[in-house]
Amino acid sequence: MAKQPILFLFLSGLLTVCFIGSLLVGPSAVGWHEWWQWLNNASQLPVDVRLILLEIRLPRALLGLMVGVTLGLSGAALQGYLRNPLAEPGLIGVSSAASLGAVLTIYTGIASSFPLALPLGGIAGGLLSVVSLLLLAGKTVSVLRLILAGIAITSFASALTSLALNMAPNPFVALEIMFWLMGSLADRSFEHVSLSLPFMVLGWSLLLLTARSLDALTLGEEAAQTMGVNLSRLRLLTVVGVALSVGAATAISGTIGFVGLIVPHLLRRWVGFQPGRLLWASALGGASLVLLADVTVRLLSSTTELKLGVLTAMIGAPFFLMLIFKTEREVL
């Protein structure tokens, strides 16, 4: 019990450091000094420096934070709900559907004439996937059916995304789609923040409401039900919460894999394996990891920008294998 406040302080501290790091690092030599000047007397700063600080660095750091919270929180909630450490936010098909929505705006060319069409398309795709998911998985509380419906949506959306690539009117469009799919936080603005924040906040709130029920679910569905847990309500909160927040996050940043899988796993031990407590811990941890990865991307990039999603996948894949082997040993 006593460990909890320490963990909370540690994760909050880590997140603060990563957030500040994200404000300081970038291709142009703007850092501590300029932020200090801005704090003291903003009007004395040259316009271009102010633009870098407030219109480029700040929204990028904020989006990193928001996307990270989303991935960590929804990963923890899904793992708790499905009682499976290998579950991740993309499992129920929302990421693929949101990607498809965004890709279609690039494919049709709407995104180039109206930039915000891209995240809007992503959000629309995400929302559409929740509706299909709830229709496909029906009213049953069967976890298996939910996963199968998720797989079906994922395959269908991925197929359509490939079709868009296949039918791309010219190589530039195909390249743009490919780059977008890799996942990145570069060149985003405050409009992206204000567009996605309402969906994410709503999603987070729904997910945080599941904490107690997820704890009770540790004892299995039947015992949980006799402890007052409403399984259909829990399923609805989890699915809609994940869909809203992950849909919005994917619409903004593209697919950033493995964060939602790894973070809950790393932190589970430190919250005493309590799925409810893992929610907030994972939210803070996920935000730190995405910000850290995004800073790393900026430090490593020289001429060609390294994509955030590529980096998380490169670190994530070996970790995922390790997780599988470890789980196998635990089961044996």
Added chain:
Amino acid sequence: MNLLQTAALTLKIGEKTILKDIDFSITKGEIVGLMGPNGAGKSTLLKALAGLSNAHSGQVLIDDHPLHTLGRQVLAQKLAYLPQGHDVHWSMSVENLVMLGRLPHLKPWQRPSEKDWLIVRTILKKCDVSQFAQRGIQSLSGGERARVLLARALAVQPQILLADEPLAGLDPGHQLEIMSYLQQQANAGVAVIIVIHDLNLAKRFCHRVVLLGRQRVLDQGPVDDVMIADKIARCFSIQVVTGNIEQIPVVIPVESLGFNNAE
């Protein structure tokens, strides 16, 4: 007054009738044993009593109110259900796991109080698991887990305790301890319904016994009226010898009569 009672309860799984017209009741302070051969519907009945499945017809009454009219929270505070098997999905510490039993008494964002911890610690001692309080549940043996899960159910401090084979996987010493702890609970006013296979422990600790078989109640009543040789023989298709050794009732299965001969 009956704490829990069923009226012409019929249970089906899909189209298959599991139990027909079950009438039985339990009052405060009683231990009722549900007995019967495998597949007789003991667990199905227990689940229906816990509100986990809907009756095809008839009803379950708790404090004279139909079960489905009670709110989830109210029901969760009155009744604790201990499922069969010892599955726990995450390796939570024993102490925190038993604390889950207090959830029905907490408001959504309320943290466990000092009183809740006191209840949990007392129960951990009674169930002889306080020495593992800090350990992860998945590091414990099957029997140890069984005791921890019983402790979780008891932490609810329910008026009605439904336990599906709480003795499975326990060594004789712990079987006796758990039964005498359930007896203490009953003495304190809890109505205990358990699915039990051990004829001797059932005869010694249960006040009443319900024998299930062939989709109905074969016999029910005070343990001394029901757990007699010919009724047990009819229910389980076995020949038994009953008697007393140093004032302790014993029921010893002697021979299987073959399942085809069952009435």
